[in-house]
Amino acid sequence: MSDHYISIVSEKTNPTDAQELAKRIFSYLTEKKIIQKELSDCVLGSTGHRPAENFGAILEKQNEGFWDLKTNGVEIITERTVFENGGNGLEQVKCPNCGQNQIEENWENSLDHWYTKSDSDLVKCSNCSSKNSITKFDFKPNWGFGNFGLIFWNWGKFKSHFFTDLEKVIGTELKVVYGKL
Ligand SMILES: [Zn+2]
Known part of the structure; x- marks a missing residue:
């Protein structure tokens, strides 16, 4: 189970x-x-x-x-x-500025940096070019x-x-x- x-x-x-x-x-x-x-x-x-x-x-x-x-x-x-959310799958990682789904972009490294405090946690949106911390993106689920x-x-x-x-x-x-x- x-x-x-x-x-x-x-x-x-x-x-x-x-x-x-x-x-x-x-x-x-x-x-x-x-x-x-x-x-x-x-x-x-x-x-x-x-x-x-x-x-x-x-x-x-x-x-x-x-x-x-x-x-x-x-x-x-x-x-x-x-x-x-474990094995439930992830559908969207949306930019907090323009709302475009950035799930296909490379955000995992930024998340790793946030977790380890080793480097910048910013992600540059491929659509609007704004930079935000990965923790500000809207994850669905x-x-x-x-x-x-x-x-x-x-x-x-x-x-x-x-x-x-x-x-x-x-x-x-x-x-x-x-x-x-
Ligand atoms: Zn954007």
């Missing part, structure tokens, strides 16, 4: 604020008993928090057999990350770029108010990225 994940990304959080924000979100989600306090092997490639007894409060529809899955945790990310995010593994469909509640706690706009491995 493939694993589905939903990343909730704050693109505007500064790296210096990410740890503090992680503590706040951890308190918020554990006090509501949505996730467990303990870290365990319940996400792919790292450790995360398994669901706690009130997990259903944020879900419109849970994944079948969700509670018993090996991979059903929440990972709290506090470092520079490209939140991508959504991708997110930032220093803070939550990745929910195999939870299911969220109630929409969960995202707006989180935006209030986090204090920035959030981007939701749907992924599959």
